Amino acid sequence: MKKAEYSGLRLTRAWLRMSLAFILAIGAPAAAASGKKTAAEWLEQLGPALNMTSYRGVFVYARGANVHSMQIAHRYRNGIVEERLVMQDGGSGEFVRRGMKVVCVLPERGKVHLDQIIPSGPFAEAFSSQLVPVSRWYSAELKGDDRVAGYDVVTVALTARDPHRYSHRLWLEKNTGLLVKSHVRNANDEVLEHFQFTSLEITNDLPDSEFEIRTEGHEISRTLKAAGKLPLKQVQSPEALTEKPRMHGWKLGWRPQGFEPAAAPGAGKSQAVAFSDGLAAFSVFVEPAGRVSMPTGASRIGATTVYMRQLESEDKVFLVTVVGELPPASARRVAESVQVGEAFMVGAGEQ
Template structure:
């Protein structure tokens, strides 16, 4: 077992060192192929996920198609499961309690998958093929996604040479330090899971439904905007909660790979004036109050990014929008 662990560590070290990167016109196309493969392919396997100072091992079952179905099971620590059927997600705790909610983003359950399909990737990243490796028995091309400034993280991605399925992913800071990573240790690509592998393992569940989101897309311009977002970030979504007397606005900015959510909502009457900065792994959250409003900026981006956006939020001078 010690020898196997040593080989894994050595493989990770050598892969991270890698050969000198060579620019490739095909590398950006591979990112789009990766996004399509994760959604459309059938596969099942086990992977290790290093994050927030710990390592989890999990097993995933995935059935691709127009309506994706997948199931994620923890293999160490207390047993928990996550079941996804299209946009419906069920989180099951060790005691059998389950919460069902709607996943508005439609994203899958694999961690550290860069969203390369939301909008074209701009000039803020250098994307290159930096060599090849072997992961979970599959030959992989290594893609380096290197940011050109400190407002976004970098990625090193291992893509199966045949299907372009993501086999391993590491997230790097500006000093090339690994923040989080996941890697398949066993995998079967093209194997459709059995029906029993896509449903909860426990027969009796205490299920509750999470509060449904009442957000609606805005027609026209938002009441708010980021006046000076970091280069490359552009508004891709503006939504408003329609039920509250003073509704919350939710803006999403993206650079084609990273995204940042901004919430502007009524301030709690008893809340003190304060600014907080919190982070865990790759996620950073900046929150502050001003007047009768609270502003929250969060995303899998560096501290500099959420800070710059939070300090640049202002009223939009364009006509106020209506919810659809």
């Protein structure tokens, strides 16, 4: 790194430490004047860059003992995002997305029916529009330059400001701001989840043929809801049109600061809500306990924690599950704060 750049970085770091609450307000103009982007500016660019950059490549994703690689083609043309992802190992499968329409072809596996699960939206806006407040919950810091998949990148460290979330490290391509590598790390700086492009070509020259489904198999097609439309729950049940329809039937007594309700996916007896702080997300599922008896405790796969517990409320037993990229202690605290209301219990009795 050049000496001038380095001293600029050091100044930026010192500034970040001194004025944590005013990074965006004060830090950005200062850096813009010197012609160098701040960590906050790189982050602002992250969301748009993910959608509006056209590229093809192969990336690997590792969490726990699991490693997957996928081939991806992504094109942004006439305001429409087109994307095709093909699994490179294990069973064959692919996702094709055009605008808000998603088609998944996944191999038949196990007993879980994907068609009950695949997209129920609308999450996109809720999550991506929160990228700016990220710096309230994470301290952003530039970590210098690097090279990933043949491209020059800038490294941004997002360190959690409290113990209720994990820290992240992002590698962004210098010209487009495209995310080409990321880590999720715990408080001991151990990498829990790793995403990285191993080959990448950023180009606008992507033919239509790269966005056609080629895998044979059971196709599942869904149209994502545009942002601003009614969530699924509201459409389904008129009585849910109350003040907080997403939390219908139960409520959380505690959640880590900054995690806001993002959506209420799913249908039937399961009540789920997704929460996001703009970077990490967790989902809470509350449903009457069925015939399957689940143990209480936390399981982890890389950065993802699954915390399950039984909740007894007036003779009814409910299964509370918290799934998300948050530390086990936080997941447990969220799960233990769930309170089931009367309405939900009546519903449970009718099952």
